[in-house]
Amino acid sequence: MSSDGRKTVRISYREAMRQAMRDAMLRDPRVFLMGEDVGRYGGCFAVSKGLLEEFGPERIRDTPLSESAFVGAGIGAAMGGMRPIVEIMTVNFSLLALDQIVNNAATILHMSGGQFNIPLVIRMTTGAGRQLAAQHSHSLEGWYAHIPGIKVITPATLEDARGMLWTALEDPDPVLIFEHGGLYNMEGEMAADAGAVDIEKAAIRRSGTDISLITYGGTLGKALQAAEELAKSQISAEVVDLRTLRPLDTQSIIDSVTRTHRALVVDEGWRSGSISAEISARIMESAFYDLDLPVARICSAEVPMPYAKHLEESALPQTAAIVETARQMVGVRG
């Protein structure tokens, strides 16, 4: 039983994502999954395991290693009346399909004067932390959020893994879903009847009064741990989960900061030009006079991700750094 008395089940993020896809396939015959090894292999991260057996090779399509073509085909299929879920194995390979995403998916509705919308969902794994080195550890979701015409969502909880996909599929425009590779094995209790959730609003995952920890995706867990840690020393940290990076829910960010007067953005992207910069700029623009001190950022070091464990850990945002920085910030009484 969850707090609100709804029946709950124990589930992993991976399984929640799979249920979301299965549910969508059952609800709408126009929905199909296409990508590298989504079928016979069961998905690179086993997310689509079993779906081929249930839905067959027409709707669970293994593709050749042709990222640009199958992402573009997803755009075409969406215009042709289907509701494709295109899986790009990881964000690192999405660079090979960027032309289709930026020059076609994001522009066609506009270039056609509103005639052709693209109801396409693209899922991809993102993030570092598993010693996969420089070509397999990008966190580019914040970078994608720069592109008008697409939406970018980052489920960080079981409920969002289970509920964001359907809403994304019902959206008339292209939605990119970034799943942090470190989350798939996360387990917990989820309402048994969990279903579709909005993909517009940020969520307060923990309320607090002294400082706002603003984050999303793979670093939400670290921020919550940090808040727990800070609580021990009577520092009340509010944790804001952005959930959607484009369009950003600026209002929720500003509301939180006007309550706490301090903001620390935590983001696994490289610091320069990261989504955390945009958030800092928006707070500057809308809550400057509410700030007790400058907005701070904890991001990844600006280095291609090294393989060695100790170097990778030192390159990524860590709970200890969040706690330490937050302490100093709260220490500075406005």
Add this chain to the structure above:
Amino acid sequence: MSSDGRKTVRISYREAMRQAMRDAMLRDPRVFLMGEDVGRYGGCFAVSKGLLEEFGPERIRDTPLSESAFVGAGIGAAMGGMRPIVEIMTVNFSLLALDQIVNNAATILHMSGGQFNIPLVIRMTTGAGRQLAAQHSHSLEGWYAHIPGIKVITPATLEDARGMLWTALEDPDPVLIFEHGGLYNMEGEMAADAGAVDIEKAAIRRSGTDISLITYGGTLGKALQAAEELAKSQISAEVVDLRTLRPLDTQSIIDSVTRTHRALVVDEGWRSGSISAEISARIMESAFYDLDLPVARICSAEVPMPYAKHLEESALPQTAAIVETARQMVGVRG
């Protein structure tokens, strides 16, 4: 004669760029130019006109329409001891080569533990303003500046068009040069003996005391016009030309802002996640207490560029808006 008494010549940005390439070809036999239509066609924007006749097809190489392969070949050739200048006709097509730029050019030095550096220069035209519509009007230089391992420079003056290339070629690492398409026809006086210039420091193009207009590339001219305009109403605006977007010369930005206490960033990129956000965030982090009011940004509207002239103009940063915003900001006495 220029102010400092050096002999000057009247020259266009296009011609300055061509002289820079010609000079580099003459100085270093390892330098060669490769790209689409750089040879027989004379360059899409006529920048390389005449070079084929002078240097021959070995060093002025027309390539097939294979952005990923010839950019990757540039990386390989650089590792093989050459000093390639790879021209991507426009930034819009560079998305097809992004895998090579982000996953190879930017990572190999690091992945190899310092064994293989990539002395590669990639030139491309960027920007909007010529009614080329959504697929031919991107301004992604600020977006590229997010990537560690590459450098991003944006010559906005005749001297920089003439002098940045050689320095970029001498740099041991990949340098991306973004030339705003609206600048090629810009003419003016340049020192006859103009040569290599640094690619590290921002430049104060006009000194002022009331507000810092921080910009680069295609919008430098608009910022200077705005400053001129503002001067008429006794507002002294300082114009900072970033010149290099990665690594950013934070110090020069902060120095200017600590003098003027007001900052307005002007950037042709889409607002969310633009380089202007990073600049605002850095000012927040390093000059918060020197600010009389929040840093403001004037960027492109977040829309795929429309073809219609009036819509395109309304989507782009314009002098009038800079003047108006600056007036209001200075009106607010800190």
Add this chain to the structure above:
Amino acid sequence: MPPQATTPESAPAPEHSLMLLREMLRIRRFEEKCAELYSGGKIRGFMHLYIGEEAVAVGAMQVLQPDDAIVSTYREHGHALIRGVPAKTIMAEMYGKQEGCSRGRGGSMHLFDAATRLYGGNAIVGGGLPLAVGLALADKMQGRERVTACFFGEGAVAEGEFHESMNLAALWKLPVMFCCENNLYAMGTALRRSESETDLCLKASSYEIPAWPVDGMDVVACEEAARHAYLSVHSGGGPCFVEFRTYRFRAHSMFDPQLYREKQEVEEWKKRDPLVILQSRLEQQGLLNAEDLARFEDEIGAEIAEAVEFAEAGTWEPVEELTRFVYSESSRS
């Protein structure tokens, strides 16, 4: 060297031939007007003329059915016109007026039309091919017997997206009719300077896609070749590839000094002007007389005049609407 004239297997019905001639003339005159308006500053941005290649669009479009789909390039005025997009909405688009077929947001390179299933001129070389594959996939998955015709130039063959799309379409046996408009140049780059193997049909075959070349200056031959391909694709045989061997009489775009080819070569090809070829053939056969031609010119002249009038009278979309169509206005797909 231009290919030599081939006499098509079966001569089409006279009125059909006259219609083909008239359609090619429509493109020719329409674009001559566009060039004039461009010089006059009425049309801006990049504009690419199809003059010399009219036989391809006119021939190929004859075989397409109303519910088939079309994906094209930035050189798509001809495709749009012959597909049935009204000349006036095309002209209004090039003016940037909101009465244009893309509301003035696309311009010459981005003509879209839902009514005729024209999925746009695409300004990224090779960028349209994956879209065509996807449109065909949607038809196949929904059990609709439709064909998607994808037009692109020979320059696109060097792009990775060509390779990936050809393979995917063949692997999944999708109903795509790949129409390669081989006009021998990609801007200033001759085919022989961009492909190690210049036989494009041989490339298509390496994906197990049936492929054949056709004299792209002979509209009757073009229609015949397109029909062969269409029938094969429509009957579920998977994609086909047709190489239309044609030539661009004008500059690549409006800013092209044409340093890369000899005037002589252009003149040679102009002798094989698709309009001249058909016209003289019809005259020889006594199927065309001066009156027909005069009537065509008059009708077409009127159509174009009306289009220009319509565009001139068109209105500018209010700048307040700038950020429309970045996302859909109805919140459900």
Add this chain to the structure above:
Amino acid sequence: MPPQATTPESAPAPEHSLMLLREMLRIRRFEEKCAELYSGGKIRGFMHLYIGEEAVAVGAMQVLQPDDAIVSTYREHGHALIRGVPAKTIMAEMYGKQEGCSRGRGGSMHLFDAATRLYGGNAIVGGGLPLAVGLALADKMQGRERVTACFFGEGAVAEGEFHESMNLAALWKLPVMFCCENNLYAMGTALRRSESETDLCLKASSYEIPAWPVDGMDVVACEEAARHAYLSVHSGGGPCFVEFRTYRFRAHSMFDPQLYREKQEVEEWKKRDPLVILQSRLEQQGLLNAEDLARFEDEIGAEIAEAVEFAEAGTWEPVEELTRFVYSESSRS
């Protein structure tokens, strides 16, 4: 179905054959140790074993000269070892120690070595091909008679970068030896499910690149095929393409349940284990006796033990050095 054994044209000298066997054994034992260390948590990240494919790297490397260049993939332990990168620096790399051949920054997928001109394992499928083209271009422009060997799997053939690179290499007649390791699967995707035309040599021919297949389980045949290619490339004939028909005995990476293939199929192929094939051939010819084999095992065992020791004794790069090698430390190129 595994290909049937072919008897190579000319039998190599006995000691050469023994060396080939020993080299294959080096890869086999080295990787068996890697698998063990991975389970033990000493090696992390993604690791892809070459076991079953040893004949390809061993055969191909025989023909390369010291100043030739090599570009490989994430499945490159074998290429690095046989090229002459010390086993200990490879092992140290997989441990993440700064004594590793990439200072511990690359790991299993990114073995680099300037001394032997190994331009890296590349973890982007197809991503290495353009690099190989560029390295060859540099050699050609500088008048150096070198060859660049580029290894990649058959899965890479579907990537646009394959298509663009093949064409560019052929168009410019560059000295690239394309070595396609066709082990029939790209992760879980069988070749027939990813290519409409599964004859890879036919694809290569469509770029006018000489191409031929070879039994990738027969090291002598592999060396022979590689030599043919090398001579053609080295003599200025432009690129060559060799399809090495081989098989991966182990999982794709360390996290692969292998749902996509039958155990039976794997067993069939194991009967054609490249080590077994050569060993039995040599035994039949009376060129190999138990002592040789025992000696090989001892020497290799010692080499690997030393490598592990070296890796264990290796040191962690100080975290203060994290941001090194993002840009070069000398400011001039």
